[in-house]
Amino acid sequence: MNTLDKIKIGSTARVDKIIGDSPTKRRIMDMGITKNTEVFVRKVAPLGDPIQISLRGYELTIRKEDAKNIRVEEI
Structure with missing residues (x-):
């Protein structure tokens, strides 16, 4: 699994999980x-x-800091 900040321009991904603290x-x-x-x-x-x-x-x-908390699966 990648995080959203590592997905290349022009790619589509599906959100798998959001990690981090509650706020x-x-x-x-x-x-x-x-x-x-x-x-x-x-x-x-x-x-x-x-x-x-x-x-x-x-x-x-x-x-980018928020994007690091979003695990995605590239499709």
Whole structure:
């Protein structure tokens, strides 16, 4: 299993699990990232932070630190 920060640009992945403490999990889930959600990595900033993803019909920019807490399976 990879984490979201290691997925290449243009790839799609399915969320397997959100790891971390309770407030971190809640913040990530409030953004719409939940188990079995498909995410498409659109862009990564030149220095690697933040990461722009598409999910559930909208664009989301997420910090690399948060992306490290999202385990995904590439599809």
